[in-house]
Amino acid sequence: xxxxxxNSGYRRFSIASFLSSAGDILFYLAFMTYASKLHNYSxxxxxxxxxxxxxxLFEIFGGYLxxxxxxxxxxxxxxxxxxxxxxxxxxxxxxxxISDWTLVIAVVIINLISDTFGSYSGGLVAPLIxxxxxxxxxxxxxxxxxxISQIINITAQFIGSGLLLFMSYSNLAxxxxxxxxxxxxxxxxxxxxxxxxxDAQVEKEVEVNDQKFFATMKSSFLxxxxxxxxxxxxxxxALLNGALNSMExxxxxxxxxxxxxxxxxxxxxxxxxxxxxxxxxxxLGSMFGPQVFKKTSVFSxxxxxxxxxxxxxxxxxxxxxxxxxxxxxxxAMTASLGSIKLTQWLVNTVDQKILASSVGLLNTxxxxxxxxxxxxxxxxxGTTNVxxxxxxxxxxxxxxxxTTIKMSIKVVRNKKEKDPHVAIT
Numbered sequence: 001x002x003x004x005x006x007n008s009g010y011r012r013f014s015i016a017s018f019l020s021s022a023g024d025i026l027f028y029l030a031f032m033t034y035a036s037k038l039h040n041y042s043x044x045x046x047x048x049x050x051x052x053x054x055x056x057l058f059e060i061f062g063g064y065l066x067x068x069x070x071x072x073x074x075x076x077x078x079x080x081x082x083x084x085x086x087x088x089x090x091x092x093x094x095x096x097x098i099s100d101w102t103l104v105i106a107v108v109i110i111n112l113i114s115d116t117f118g119s120y121s122g123g124l125v126a127p128l129i130x131x132x133x134x135x136x137x138x139x140x141x142x143x144x145x146x147x148i149s150q151i152i153n154i155t156a157q158f159i160g161s162g163l164l165l166f167m168s169y170s171n172l173a174x175x176x177x178x179x180x181x182x183x184x185x186x187x188x189x190x191x192x193x194x195x196x197x198x199d200a201q202v203e204k205e206v207e208v209n210d211q212k213f214f215a216t217m218k219s220s221f222l223x224x225x226x227x228x229x230x231x232x233x234x235x236x237x238a239l240l241n242g243a244l245n246s247m248e249x250x251x252x253x254x255x256x257x258x259x260x261x262x263x264x265x266x267x268x269x270x271x272x273x274x275x276x277x278x279x280x281x282x283x284l285g286s287m288f289g290p291q292v293f294k295k296t297s298v299f300s301x302x303x304x305x306x307x308x309x310x311x312x313x314x315x316x317x318x319x320x321x322x323x324x325x326x327x328x329x330x331x332a333m334t335a336s337l338g339s340i341k342l343t344q345w346l347v348n349t350v351d352q353k354i355l356a357s358s359v360g361l362l363n364t365x366x367x368x369x370x371x372x373x374x375x376x377x378x379x380x381x382g383t384t385n386v387x388x389x390x391x392x393x394x395x396x397x398x399x400x401x402x403t404t405i406k407m408s409i410k411v412v413r414n415k416k417e418k419d420p421h422v423a424i425t
Contacts, residue, residue: 002140003133003137003140003141003144004141004144007132007133009190009193009194010129010132010133010141012190013128013129013132013186013187013190014141014144014145014148015186016182016183016184016186016187016190017125017145017149017183018148018149018152019179019180019182019183019186020080020083020179020180020183021152021153021156022152022155022156022179023087023175023176023177023178023179023180024176024179025152025153025156025160026156026159026160026163026172026175026176027087027090027172027173027175027176028048028052029156029160029164030160030163030164030169030172030173031048031107031111031169032045032048033164034104035047035048035104038100038101038104044101044104047104047105048108050108051108051109051111051112051115052111052115054112054115055112055115055116055118055119056115056119058116058119058120059119059122059123059360059363059364059367060357060360060361060364061119061360062119062120062121062122062123062360063122063123063126063357063358063359063360063361063363064123064213064216064357064360065120065123066120066123066126066127066357067123067127067216067353067354067355067357069124072124072127072128072131073128073187073188073190073191073194073195074191075124076121076124076125076128076187076191077184077187077188077191079117079118079120079121079124080121080180080181080183080184080187081180081181081184082114082117083114083117083118083180084178084180084181084184085177086110086113086114086117087110087114087173087174087176087177087180088173088174088177089110090107090110090111090173090177091170091171091173091174091177092170093106093107094107094168094169094170094173095168095170123357123359123360126138126142126347126359127352129141129142129145130347130352130355131194132194135347135348138343138344138347139340139341139343139344139347140290140294142343142344143285143286143287143289143336143337143340144286144287144290145286146282146286146287146340147282147283147284147285147286147287147288147336148283148287150280150282150283150286151279151283153279154275154276154279160172163175216354216357217361219354220350220354220361221361223349223350223351223354223358224346224349224358226349227349229299229407229408229410229411230345230346230349232403232404233298233299233302233342233345233404233407234342234362234365236302236306236400236403236404236407237302237335237338237339237366238365238366238368238369239369239373239396239400240302240305240306240335240338240400241335241339241366241369241370242369242370242372243309243373243393243396243397243400244278244309244331244332244335244370245370245371245374246370246373246374246378246393247309247312247313247316247328247393248274248275248278249377249378250316250377250378250381250386250389250390250393251274251316251324251328252271253378253381253386253389254316254319254386254390255267255270255271255321257319258319261319261320261321262319262320262321263321264321273325274324274325274328277325277328277329277332278329278332279332280329280332281328281330281331281332281333281336282332282333282335282336283336284333285332285333285334285335285336285337285340286336286337286340289301289333289334289336289337289340290337290340290341290344293337297408298338298341298342298345299404299407299408299411300408301334301337301338301341302338302404303401303404303405303408304334305331305334305335305337305338306397306400306401306404307401308327308330308334309331309335309397310394310397310398310401311323311327311331312324312327312331313390313394313397315327316390317387317390339366342362343359343362346358346359346362373396376392377393380392
């Protein structure tokens with residue numbers, strides 16, 4: 001939080017990100033509500049889900065393009081402006097009263113294009129934050145941004161539900177467009193200030209990545225591999241991220257089978273509580289963790305997160321919601337902090353000219369494990385029993401725990417050999 005308060009450039013940059021994120025959530029909720037009222041709502045909702053998920057697969061390419069971009073502030077402004085225009089068109093379409101399915105297909109296509117632009121904008125974020133706050137404060141800065149984004153996600157859903165009572169779908173689309181316009185103005189103001197304060201000679205020497213896509217990925221991989229334990233921690237955090245996401249589905253199944261011991265008031269209310277608990281844990285871990293645990297190693301944080309993952313899974317096996325909730329909260333908190341520390345390590349390791357590509361590669365790995373592990377475990381649950389799925393999850397967590405302990409010992413031993421006076425923590 002300190003970097004947000006003391007760095008005006010980063011503060012405006014963050015507010016721009018918060019505005020566009022809030023607007024997106026408000027419109028997504030409105031569009032889903034509109035689609036749910038159609039005759040073939042299942043197909044409409046599936047199309048929306050596809051338009052939201054497919055652009056996430058482009059993050060690795062967005063990062064690559066971001067590394068090849070010299071004028072990053074200009075381009076993030078242009079992307080915000082383009083998304084303002086796209087959602088202004090969506091507002092006009094909703095106001096024009098065209099047929100339902102023509103409207104849905106048109107908006108799905110526009111949303112797909114907008115989110116693809118968003119993947120490129122997301123790639124520009126990491127190097128721009130480094131430019132604004134420096135490498136040393138990158139973890140604290142991104143942690144704060146991530147934590148506030150979690151809070152905005154929860155708040156915007158409640159606000160969106162309220163706004164739908166008296167605002168039209170068209171007005172909500174225009175509101176989303178306005179958030180992108182405001183974000184673009186903030187990006188432009190930060191970019192102009194950075195250009196004024198930066199020495200002209202330094203500006204000429206700004207390096208961009210000139211390698212091809214696969215050569216860039218290879219360079220990123222080799223740089224990560226050189227750092228003892230970094231590649232292993234990337235895979236560990238990916239599995240931990242998958243476990244965190246798959247737990248929600250498995251616990252929901254356990255709740256349905258054990259209503260007498262797992263339900264608080266009602267099934268839907270318990271699901272809502274679980275979502276808030278996870279979001280709150282992730283927000284607190286992201287916002288305050290990088291400062292409070294600044295000197296704690298990423299290995300210690302990840303080990304703690306794995307222990308909480310094991311505790312949450314065991315609590316699910318015993319169908320005890322009152323143990324699940326605090327363990328799940330602590331798991332979300334430590335896992336989010338572990339991800340931030342991992343990203344900070346990555347930022348300190350790779351060349352800045354391929355930073356966005358490396359972060360995009362990392363995000364793609366983290367993103368891919370969640371649906372993969374969830375699909376495997378829910379398939380086991382559906383074909384056999386949820387307990388078998390939970391036992392499989394326990395096995396994965398135990399394997400991750402052993403791997404992390406072994407790697408932690410190996411890294412400490414290597415440091416000890418290089419510097420006999422290093423303290424083992």
